[in-house]
Amino acid sequence: MKLNFKQDGAMITTELMRLLGVAPMFTLAAAVLMLIITTFSIRDFIVRQQAERKSLELPQFSISAKPVPKAVYEDYAKVLARLSANVEVTAVPEGLQIAIADAQYYPEFMFVLNSIQGVSEKVIWRAEEICLAGCKSGAASALVKGLTEKVNVKLRGNDE
Secondary structure: OOOOHHHHHHHHHHHHHHHHHHHHHHHHHHHHHHHHHHHHHHHHHHHHHHHHHHHHOOOEEEEEEEEOOHHHHHHHHHHHHOOOOOOEEEEEOOEEEEEEOOHHHHHHHHHHHHHOOOOOOOOEEEEEEEEOOOOOOOOEEEEEEEEEEEEEEEOOOOOO
16 A cells, blocks of 8 residues: 555644544543552552561560469468478468478478479469578578569560
8 A cells, every 4th residue: 555645645634633632631541540550559569568577576575473462372371381290381471481490300391492383383482581590580491472474475566
């Protein structure tokens, strides 16, 4: 097919003018479509970055400790007193007071002292004072305090 610009020149000019009138509309539609696609791409990128940042966080652990109430000390004093009649176990506001009057009962004193954690399931015991010779209250004495501890865990990405 051969184009004759002398005869068909007016027709080509007419077609070009018609297409150029519609071109700005196509350009605007393409620009709006590209803007929408770009907006969704940026939103997806931000969501992915936040998820990746949360996955890199390490779990956080903390321990909360609470002192044991006096009623619990009284219960443990009754149980521990049954282990040996020669060892005096009393509940005091600060904890458990374990004592012996005569040094010959030292093995029984150590047995009762070592048995505290064994009879406890949820209480952690710590000896605040231990006197093994020349004590004011007898041959040996100990003041033991109890705590209940709870481990708190904050997992990755959990803001609670």
